[in-house]
Amino acid sequence: MVQTSITIPIVFGVGDDPVKWGIVADLGRPNANATGINFFTSEVVTKRLELLRELLPGAVRIAVLLNSTDPARTESTLNEVQAAARTLALQIQVLNASTSREIEAAFATLASERPDALFVGPDGFFNTRRVQLAMLAARHAIPSVFSVREYVDAGGLMSYGTNLADMHRQVGVYTGRILKGAKPADLPVMQSVKFELVINAPTARMLGLTVPDKLLAVADEVIE
Secondary structure (H helix, E strand, C coil): CCCCCCCCCEEEEECCCCCCCCCCCCCCCCCCCEEEEECCCCCCHHHHHHHHHHHCCCCCEEEEEECCCCHHHHHHHHHHHHHHHHHHCCEEEEEECCCHHHHHHHHHHHHHHCCCEEEECCCHHHHHCHHHHHHHHHHCCCCEEECCHHHHHCCCCEEEEECHHHHHHHHHHHHHHHHCCCCHHHCCCEECCCEEEEEEHHHHHHCCCCCCHHHHHHCCEEEC
């Protein structure tokens, strides 16, 4: 359970179910001094893998990079990945990293074992290392899928997930309402409704990949 303040109003943005984490009692009526938005990171894991399979229909062996210092999120993501892998007939190899050096070591393993693709789990630390992750994936020519577009902006191949800018805007709206007198307990926890598929076309070409027309048609943005 996550501890929340009983005096200072809190507006949160979380990537998992805030009820499961004990942040609020109920999404519709938080009954606490906290409210915010669930921007879904683990819940769209299956869709992310399905899109990866569409881009790489011959992919079988998928490496999954997780942060072992966040065991709750790691467990949630891994459960989703394993369930999706069974449906899609994928073989999963799990690698862990929680520092920049461990990321380098993980990619050294990938370079020697050559999986068909890399799935980078949603994680705050990984977000701060997105340039490193994108550069290493390019250097080792490993097609990679990420949770948010910021990785693709940094040179990553593809992402599918919540638009974080929109999530932050929604958090700001709730913060403004509370500053004007609203009580967090009276503000339902919002859930992200804006998801985006972003593809980096130059990275795809560098990897020798042809992005299927079907993916290009449904992509929210193709970076050129």
